[in-house]
Amino acid sequence: MSLTLPPESKSYIQKELKRYETKESALIPALFEAQKVFGLITPEVIDLLSKEMDIPTSRVNEVFEFYTMFNKSKVGKYHIQVCTNISCSMVGAREYMQALCEKLNVKPCEVTADGKFSVSTAECLGSCGTAPMAEVTSRDADEYHENLKINEIDKFLGKFK
Amino acid sequence: METKLLTQHYDKPEYQSLKGYQKLGGYEALKKAFSMKPQDIITEVKNAGLRGRGGAGFSTGMKWSFLPNNNEPRYLLCNADEGEPGTFKDRVMMERAPHQLIEGMIISAFAINSKKSYIYIRGEYMAPIKIVEKAIREVYDAGLLGKNILGSGFDHDMDVYRGAGAYIVGEETGLISSLEGKKGQPKLKPPFPAVQGYLKKPTIVNNVETLATVPWIITNGASEYKKYGTEKSPGTKLFSVSGNINKPGVYEVPLGIPFKDFLQNECGGMKPGYELKALIPGGSSCPVLTRDEALKSTMDYECMSQLGSMLGSGGVIIIDDKQCMVDLLNILMNFYHHESCGQCTPCREGTGWMNKITTSLLTKNGKLEDISLLHKIASHMLGTTICALSDAAAMPVMSFVTKFRDEFEYYAKEKRSKVKGDVHYAQAHH
Ligand SMILES: Cc1cc2nc3c(=O)[nH]c(=O)nc-3n(C[C@H](O)[C@H](O)[C@H](O)COP(=O)(O)O)c2cc1C
Ligand code: SF4
Ligand code: FES
Numbered sequence: 001m002s003l004t005l006p007p008e009s010k011s012y013i014q015k016e017l018k019r020y021e022t023k024e025s026a027l028i029p030a031l032f033e034a035q036k037v038f039g040l041i042t043p044e045v046i047d048l049l050s051k052e053m054d055i056p057t058s059r060v061n062e063v064f065e066f067y068t069m070f071n072k073s074k075v076g077k078y079h080i081q082v083c084t085n086i087s088c089s090m091v092g093a094r095e096y097m098q099a100l101c102e103k104l105n106v107k108p109c110e111v112t113a114d115g116k117f118s119v120s121t122a123e124c125l126g127s128c129g130t131a132p133m134a135e136v137t138s139r140d141a142d143e144y145h146e147n148l149k150i151n152e153i154d155k156f157l158g159k160f161k
Numbered sequence: 162m163e164t165k166l167l168t169q170h171y172d173k174p175e176y177q178s179l180k181g182y183q184k185l186g187g188y189e190a191l192k193k194a195f196s197m198k199p200q201d202i203i204t205e206v207k208n209a210g211l212r213g214r215g216g217a218g219f220s221t222g223m224k225w226s227f228l229p230n231n232n233e234p235r236y237l238l239c240n241a242d243e244g245e246p247g248t249f250k251d252r253v254m255m256e257r258a259p260h261q262l263i264e265g266m267i268i269s270a271f272a273i274n275s276k277k278s279y280i281y282i283r284g285e286y287m288a289p290i291k292i293v294e295k296a297i298r299e300v301y302d303a304g305l306l307g308k309n310i311l312g313s314g315f316d317h318d319m320d321v322y323r324g325a326g327a328y329i330v331g332e333e334t335g336l337i338s339s340l341e342g343k344k345g346q347p348k349l350k351p352p353f354p355a356v357q358g359y360l361k362k363p364t365i366v367n368n369v370e371t372l373a374t375v376p377w378i379i380t381n382g383a384s385e386y387k388k389y390g391t392e393k394s395p396g397t398k399l400f401s402v403s404g405n406i407n408k409p410g411v412y413e414v415p416l417g418i419p420f421k422d423f424l425q426n427e428c429g430g431m432k433p434g435y436e437l438k439a440l441i442p443g444g445s446s447c448p449v450l451t452r453d454e455a456l457k458s459t460m461d462y463e464c465m466s467q468l469g470s471m472l473g474s475g476g477v478i479i480i481d482d483k484q485c486m487v488d489l490l491n492i493l494m495n496f497y498h499h500e501s502c503g504q505c506t507p508c509r510e511g512t513g514w515m516n517k518i519t520t521s522l523l524t525k526n527g528k529l530e531d532i533s534l535l536h537k538i539a540s541h542m543l544g545t546t547i548c549a550l551s552d553a554a555a556m557p558v559m560s561f562v563t564k565f566r567d568e569f570e571y572y573a574k575e576k577r578s579k580v581k582g583d584v585h586y587a588q589a590h591h
Contacts, residue, residue, distance in 0.1 A: 019320070020320070020322070020340075020342075021277075021359075021360060022341060022342055022360065023342070024341065024342025024343065025322070025340060025341065025342040026342070027342050028284075028322075028323065028324070028325045028339075028342070029323065031325070032284075032323070032325065059342075062343070062344055063325075063342065063343070063344065065344075066327060066344040066345060067284070067324070067325035067326045067327050067345075068325075068326035068327060069284045069285070069325040069326035070325060070326075084492070085246045085445075085492060085496060086246050086247065086441075086445055086478060086489055086492050086493060086496075087246065087247050087403035087404060087478055089488075089489075089492055090403075090404055090405060090480070090481070090484055090489075091403075091404070091405060123244070123246070123328065123496055123499065123500070124244060124245070124246035124247070124248075124445075124496075125285050126243050126244070126248065126249040126251075126252045126283070126285070126286065127249060127252075128246070128247050128248070128249055128401065128403035128409070128476070128478075129249060129401060129402060129403045129409035129410050129411070130409070131403065135285055142285075142287040143287065143288075144288065
């Protein structure tokens with residue numbers, strides 16, 4: 001079965017193609033859209049976008065590869081990224097990350113058995129004064145969670161249904 | 162000592178909306194600007210001595226005057242990529258006062274005769290993106306963007322562009338590549354963006370805070386602005402402060418205030434049980450200062466440069482006595498290695514080696530010679546590459562190993578941290 005984009009995604013991408021001065025600028029928005037729809041951007045998805053946008057696959061792929069927000073491996077329904085850069089690590093982000101992994105019984109970059117969560121580290125997310133913090137992405141949302149505490153991990157995870 | 166020229170209304174939620182912003186005097190500066198000649202706006206900004214708040218501290222008025230004096234289309238790009246570890250002031254500015262930025266951009270665009278601008282916001286900043294996009298819609302609806310704004314005859318369009326995760330895109334030519342729909346790799350300068358930038362057209366790239374300062378200068382004038390700060394660092398600046406202090410956050414203070422007072426008054430001092438050990442004054446790329454240097458420093462461009470560091474982005478990273486400098490440097494090297502775009506050999510290889518060497522120290526495989534080697538590698542990375550990321554990675558290394566050499570030697574000899582002892586770092590890096 002070949003992949004198809006839902007009509008609303010198609011029209012979104014067509015709109016983005018006209019939004020900027022060059023149509024290549026629509027690659028980032030289109031890749032975000034495809035990631036939302038398909039979960040993971042596979043070579044088939046790259047092909048599909050290439051056809052939809054009339055941009056060579058090599059160009060689509062190069063943009064996909066360059067940016068970290070496009071997942072390179074499978075993530076959970078909720079992908080939790082804990083910043084472990086300098087300011088966050090000074091106030092316990094790595095210990096938080098470790099506790100979170102233990103709680104979910106996963107290693108960094110692994111997905112829980114039920115597919116619900118994955119955890120990874122992230123570079124500075126511009127939230128250094130409210131550390132430890134994590135960015136949680138899912139199909140419908142992309143949010144910051146700040147001032148995280150190890151003794152509140154259950155409460156934190158309970159937010160995600 | 163907080164002096165709120167820009168942040169006066171930041172705690173009022175209504176300031177986010179066009180109505181609330183206008184009620185508190187918003188868009189009056191734009192009206193005034195339209196009564197001025199574009200050249201006079203540039204002169205006013207130049208006279209105010211406003212220096213770019215993105216990191217380099219270059220004169221904003223001067224940068225604008227590098228544009229060719231012709232009718233060629235030109236672009237204004239707002240750099241809201243904010244990826245420098247320790248920096249989070251632009252995020253706060255966009256969330257609390259999106260219209261201050263937009264107003265500053267329309268005035269700046271009018272000054273440089275640009276008909277199109279983009280605000281390039283890092284992809285992780287979903288909340289600010291939504292707030293700024295909504296604010297732009299409000300502004301269009303009110304006729305403050307689009308054709309013939311306020312009857313001035315000036316047309317301007319503005320849009321947001323969402324990034325997708327890459328520190329290097331914060332470098333202005335990397336940002337341009339990214340906006341062009343390519344990999345966000347920096348380009349060789351010259352040509353400078355003011356001459357040949359976005360789509361090979363003259364382009365001005367300015368930081369969020371820089372542009373958001375313009376309305377104040379237009380309303381109050383350059384001489385009023387210069388009443389704050391020092392001669393070479395006029396005005397106020399937003400500092401984002403992190404670390405084990407009582408009140409981390411963003412504070413606007415006049416440039417030139419003693420760091421010691423800032424730490425005590427704005428930051429509420431160190432957390433109980435923690436002592437100040439070192440300071441990174443302006444984001445992770447700035448050389449580290451020792452406690453003594455920090456306590457005698459003032460927060461302005463000239464003092465930080467005298468001390469061999471930089472004011473940078475204003476990301477004040479407070480390092481306490483419980484931190485191991487070898488560990489912190491390794492975190493930074495991991496970051497710069499990960500973020501090097503790989504175009505230049507000294508940067509690509511150098512960040513890799515420095516990451517490897519600091520990691521080997523932490524994993525008890527380090528040797529005493531490694532410390533001099535780190536310094537040597539770093540010194541070869543300065544000034545030889547397409548962009549300044551290479552320098553940004555090298556400078557912290559040189560300052561860390563010079564000023565905290567005892568901690569590095571201890572690790573190499575004793576195979577454990579002088580500060581933390583025999584720790585297993587909670588988390589190895591990717
Ligand atoms: C590696 C690197 C990362 C940078 N990141 C940012 C950034 O996130 N935001 C920013 O405004 N400037 C950043 N800069 C500085 C920009 O290149 C540029 O100088 C700045 O946006 C100009 O605006 P200003 O004159 O208003 O400061 C970075 C520079 C380098 C070398
Ligand atoms: S210095 Fe580093 S980041 Fe900058 S262009 Fe060269 S390789 Fe890329
Ligand atoms: S260092 Fe973690 S958000 Fe900045």
